[in-house]
Amino acid sequence: MSEVYAARRTRLRERCNAGGSAAALVSRPxxxxxxxxxxxxxxxxxxxxxxxxxxxxxxxxxxPAEGRPDEAVRLRxxxxxxxxxxxxxxxLAADQGADSLAVExxxxxxxxxxxxxxxxxxxxxxDLGGAVEQLRVVKDExxxxxxxxxxxxxxxxxxxxxxSILVGRTERHLALELERRLVDHGADGPAFPxxxxxxxxxxxxxxxxTDRRVEEGDFLSVCLGATYRGYRCEIGRTFVIGTSxxxxxxxxxxxxxxxxxxxxxxLAPGASCRDVDRAARQTLDSAGYADHLPAxxxxxxxxxxxxxxxxxxxxxxxxxxxxxxxxxxxxxLPGRGGVRIDDTLVVRPEADGGPELLTITTKxxxxx
Amino acid sequence: MSEVYAARRTRLRERCNAGGSAAALVSRPxxxxxxxxxxxxxxxxxxxxxxxxxxxxxxxxxxPAEGRPDEAVRLRxxxxxxxxxxxxxxxLAADQGADSLAVExxxxxxxxxxxxxxxxxxxxxxDLGGAVEQLRVVKDExxxxxxxxxxxxxxxxxxxxxxSILVGRTERHLALELERRLVDHGADGPAFPxxxxxxxxxxxxxxxxTDRRVEEGDFLSVCLGATYRGYRCEIGRTFVIGTSxxxxxxxxxxxxxxxxxxxxxxLAPGASCRDVDRAARQTLDSAGYADHLPAxxxxxxxxxxxxxxxxxxxxxxxxxxxxxxxxxxxxxLPGRGGVRIDDTLVVRPEADGGPELLTITTKxxxxx
Numbered sequence: 001m002s003e004v005y006a007a008r009r010t011r012l013r014e015r016c017n018a019g020g021s022a023a024a025l026v027s028r029p030x031x032x033x034x035x036x037x038x039x040x041x042x043x044x045x046x047x048x049x050x051x052x053x054x055x056x057x058x059x060x061x062x063x064p065a066e067g068r069p070d071e072a073v074r075l076r077x078x079x080x081x082x083x084x085x086x087x088x089x090x091x092l093a094a095d096q097g098a099d100s101l102a103v104e105x106x107x108x109x110x111x112x113x114x115x116x117x118x119x120x121x122x123x124x125x126x127d128l129g130g131a132v133e134q135l136r137v138v139k140d141e142x143x144x145x146x147x148x149x150x151x152x153x154x155x156x157x158x159x160x161x162x163x164s165i166l167v168g169r170t171e172r173h174l175a176l177e178l179e180r181r182l183v184d185h186g187a188d189g190p191a192f193p194x195x196x197x198x199x200x201x202x203x204x205x206x207x208x209x210t211d212r213r214v215e216e217g218d219f220l221s222v223c224l225g226a227t228y229r230g231y232r233c234e235i236g237r238t239f240v241i242g243t244s245x246x247x248x249x250x251x252x253x254x255x256x257x258x259x260x261x262x263x264x265x266x267l268a269p270g271a272s273c274r275d276v277d278r279a280a281r282q283t284l285d286s287a288g289y290a291d292h293l294p295a296x297x298x299x300x301x302x303x304x305x306x307x308x309x310x311x312x313x314x315x316x317x318x319x320x321x322x323x324x325x326x327x328x329x330x331x332x333l334p335g336r337g338g339v340r341i342d343d344t345l346v347v348r349p350e351a352d353g354g355p356e357l358l359t360i361t362t363k364x365x366x367x368x
Numbered sequence: 369m370s371e372v373y374a375a376r377r378t379r380l381r382e383r384c385n386a387g388g389s390a391a392a393l394v395s396r397p398x399x400x401x402x403x404x405x406x407x408x409x410x411x412x413x414x415x416x417x418x419x420x421x422x423x424x425x426x427x428x429x430x431x432p433a434e435g436r437p438d439e440a441v442r443l444r445x446x447x448x449x450x451x452x453x454x455x456x457x458x459x460l461a462a463d464q465g466a467d468s469l470a471v472e473x474x475x476x477x478x479x480x481x482x483x484x485x486x487x488x489x490x491x492x493x494x495d496l497g498g499a500v501e502q503l504r505v506v507k508d509e510x511x512x513x514x515x516x517x518x519x520x521x522x523x524x525x526x527x528x529x530x531x532s533i534l535v536g537r538t539e540r541h542l543a544l545e546l547e548r549r550l551v552d553h554g555a556d557g558p559a560f561p562x563x564x565x566x567x568x569x570x571x572x573x574x575x576x577x578t579d580r581r582v583e584e585g586d587f588l589s590v591c592l593g594a595t596y597r598g599y600r601c602e603i604g605r606t607f608v609i610g611t612s613x614x615x616x617x618x619x620x621x622x623x624x625x626x627x628x629x630x631x632x633x634x635l636a637p638g639a640s641c642r643d644v645d646r647a648a649r650q651t652l653d654s655a656g657y658a659d660h661l662p663a664x665x666x667x668x669x670x671x672x673x674x675x676x677x678x679x680x681x682x683x684x685x686x687x688x689x690x691x692x693x694x695x696x697x698x699x700x701l702p703g704r705g706g707v708r709i710d711d712t713l714v715v716r717p718e719a720d721g722g723p724e725l726l727t728i729t730t731k732x733x734x735x736x
Contacts, residue, residue, distance in 0.1 A: 105478035110471075111495075113478045127479075176548045183540050 004142070005037050005070040008135060013047055015131045021102035023048050023093045024128055027086055028107040030303040031132035033230060037070040045073070046089040048096045055085035055092075087115045094120035102128035130308075137300060137308050138322050143231060144346055147301065147324050150187065150228035151344055151358035154235045157181035158222065158361050166368055167216060167241060171196040171209035174222070182226045191225030191232030192305045202238060203330050203338020205294045216242040219249060219337045220368070221330075225305065225344075232305040234326050235359035236342025239366045248336075253365045256331055256339040259283035260363070263297055263311070263327040267347050267355040273315035280329040281313070289331045292338070298327045301344055323347045324358070372510070373405050373438040376503060381415055383499045389470035391416050391461045392496055395454055396475040398671040399500035401598060405438040413441070414457040416464045423453035423460075455483045462488035470496035498676075505668060505676050506690050511599060512714055515669065515692050518555065518596035519712055519726035522603045525549035526590065526729050534736055535584060535609060539564040539577035542590070550594045559593030559600035560673045570606060571698050571706020573662045584610040587617060587705045588736070589698075593673065593712075600673040602694050603727035604710025607734045616704075621733045624699055624707040627651035628731070631665055631679070631695040635715050635723040641683035648697040649681070657699045660706070666695045669712055691715045692726070 012035065016024045026032050026045040033039035036054050043056040052073045069075060078088055086108065093101045101120075103113070105127045117125060139147070157178050166174070175194040182190055197207040202219035214220060223236035238256075240249055263280030280297040284290070298311035301324050309317055311325065319325070325347065330340030341363055346356040380403065384392045394400050394413040401407035404422050411424045420441045437443060446456055454476065461469045469488075471481070473495045485493060507515070525546050534542070543562040550558055565575040570587035582588060591604035606624075608617055631648030648665040652658070666679035669692050677685055677693065687693070693715065698708030709731055714724040 103478075105482070106480075108478050110473035110476050110478055110481045112474075114473070172551055176544075176551055180544045180548065183544055 002070050002072055006072055008035050016102050021100040021126050023098040024102040025089050027104050034136055036073045038068055044085045044089055048093055049098050050096050055089050057083055057085050086112050087119050090116035090120040094123045100124040100126050102126045104128050136302055138320050146229045146231035147233050148358050150226040150231055150233040153185040153187045153226040154224055155361045156185050166214045168213050170211045170213050171198055175209040178224050187226035187228055189227050191227045195223040197221045200335055200337050203332040203340045214241055221340050230303050232301055233344040236328055236340050238339040239368050241368055243367055253339050255287050256341055259329040260327055260341040269321040269349050270318055272318050273309045273311050277311040277313055292331045297329045298325050300325050319347045321347055321349055370438050370440055374440055376403050384470050389468040389494045391466040392470040393457050395472050402504055404441045406436055412453045412457055416461055417466050418464050423457050425451055425453050454480050455487050458484035458488040462491045468492040468494050470494045472496050504670055506688050514597045514599035515601050516726050518594040518599055518601040521550055521553040521555045521594040522592055523729045524553050534582045536581050538579045538581050539566055543577040546592050555594035555596055557595050559595045563591040565589045568703055568705050571700040571708045582609055589708050598671050600669055601712040604696055604708050606707040607736050609736055611735055621707050623655050624709055627697040628695055628709040637689040637717050638686055640686050641677045641679050645679040645681055660699050665697045666693050668693050687715045689715055689717055
């Protein structure tokens with residue numbers, strides 16, 4: 001793996017050099033992990049003129065062990081507590097003769113940035129922008145394989161839940177049970193807080209589980225994901241509780257299903273993000289649900305659960321091969337509930353069979 | 369409760385006015401919640417010259433329902449996705465005629481700060497610093513009551529775990545089980561990721577649970593906490609597995625117990641934070657464990673799990689009455705394991721009975 005991380009750092013250095021900075025400081029944790037193989041809490045990665053350093057605060061014992069950094073990166077632990085590794089890095093970059101250091105202005109706070117300036121007043125702080133996030137968009141097969149395993153784990157956890165008795169249990173309990181099963185099956189942990197919505201709460205994006213209990217006739221919507229070796233996937237399904245769904249439930253489900261399928265089918269290398277969004281959205285729009293739609297119908301996933309690209313009406317940019325995204329349209333009718341169907345897929349060319357579906361739990365409307 | 373929030377905002381305004389700013393923008397989520405009663409994701413609180421506004425991004429449906437903001441604060445939702453409420457707030461402050469706006473430079477990123485400057489170029493952005501964090505240090509009885517209930521919940525969850533069979537179960541499973549029990553007993557959720565360490569992992573501060581299984585003869589250390597109405601407490605205990613602890617285990621336990629008691633007994637209004645730290649630390653130091661000690665022996669708790677004051681050798685400042693803190697010294701011997709004992713207490717004057725212990729699970733060395 002070491003060559004992979006080294007190659008990523010080389011690409012970033014090329015971007016920096018093109019921007020006029022010989023040195024870069026990466027502070028956003030997912031970016032540090034992407035480039036160095038591990039991100040101890042608070043660690044920053046300095047790509048200096050002469051060496052590559054991972055700087056951590058506090059004594060080593062305070063840092064939970066999670067993954068080892070790439071051996072080509074030197075680990076340096078600041079002596080004593082309270083020091084800011086970013087400030088120490090600015091001093092080091094200046095000592096190494098850098099005149100400009102590109103930093104992540106979308107992650108560093110104003111206070112930290114000021115402290116860096118004051119420790120190295122002659123060092124020009126430039127903006128690295130989202131350079132690392134951009135490198136992260138297209139995944140290699142190793143990364144996709146982690147997402148694939150995570151999706152399998154989420155499918156398993158969901159499948160087991162569906163075999164248990166649901167009526168009478170609370171949203172909170174179902175969510176906790178799912179999270180326990182994710183870990184049982186080998187996940188590092190949940191990829192994000194598991195969402196379980198019943199009855200009027202069903203279909204709400206980002207719904208936090210409450211003490212409401214599952215009742216006969218409810219829609220039940222579940223959204224969960226596993227983190228596996230740092231990579232986060234997402235699956236969402238909606239079910240009905242009881243033997244016979246009401247007509248409005250069947251109609252709404254079929255509609256969201258059609259929208260989600262349209263979104264999935266629009267995924268292709270070169271497709272514009274807004275066209276994918278439109279494919280999913282227009283099905284719901286034309287059925288009169290324009291006011292009940294979420295702001296986005298999908299997003300990239302990887303080391304974070306919400307990455308570029310964003311599938312929204314205003315999105316710029318096109319999809320590439322090997323970009324994993326969610327497709328997750330839904331409709332929520334206040335007071336009644338709703339439907340949400342969410343898959344994680346990898347964009348693949350037609351010649352390779354088209355989009356690769358990672359989350360394979362059935363999307364038939366199951367009556368449980 | 370509305371008067372409580374209004375009084376907090378008034379105190380903040382007084383601090384701001386004294387600093388020369390007629391308007392303030394609070395962005396750190398726990399600070400927003402403290403002043404407005406609720407903090408929808410991404411929301412910022414503008415204390416403007418003429419009105420108080422809670423600004424949120426995105427359509428309301430995307431915001432999970434959690435607590436309602438104080439009615440005296442007007443809620444304004446930005447139209448459409450992607451807008452930054454802090455940037456909108458800067459524009460509003462300028463429109464209202466403010467010439468200076470105090471912002472949380474330790475929370476706002478450089479990129480957001482720049483966007484605020486560009487939308488309101490004539491508005492001077494000053495630094496609010498940790499003004500809200502300072503207001504939060506001393507708690508009112510309502511806040512302490514939330515911490516007390518959270519501590520009861522954590523005690524219950526821990527007590528139930530101790531009655532179950534532990535040998536053969538993994539750290540991960542024990543941690544998940546504890547978190548489920550916290551929610552069962554009415555917690556909003558865990559206050560922080562539950563830590564369970566067995567054998568060589570025992571006593572490590574912030575240890576993340578692994579797949580190691582509990583074995584006979586192990587130390588087992590557990591650190592957990594409940595969030596109740598937003599308030600977070602913490603309890604840590606260490607046990608031995610099997611019928612007869614080894615001599616080294618009894619000695620180490622007695623030592624850490626003595627250190628923790630010394631720390632607890634040093635808590636008093638007017639005591640300096642570093643003296644409390646020293647009381648706990650010197651017991652361990654003088655037994656030869658100076659190299660195995662954590663950077664801090666305690667910290668404040670409240671809406672966040674790690675607040676001011678910090679109990680460290682370099683800490684400035686003194687304790688006040690009604691400040692809740694943890695006292696949590698420990699020793700970890702690499703390869704062997706260790707002991708950690710952690711309580712949440714409220715500083716109270718001698719006349720009121722001295723420090724109030726919120727986490728009441730026994731600190732005898734239990735053999736399980």
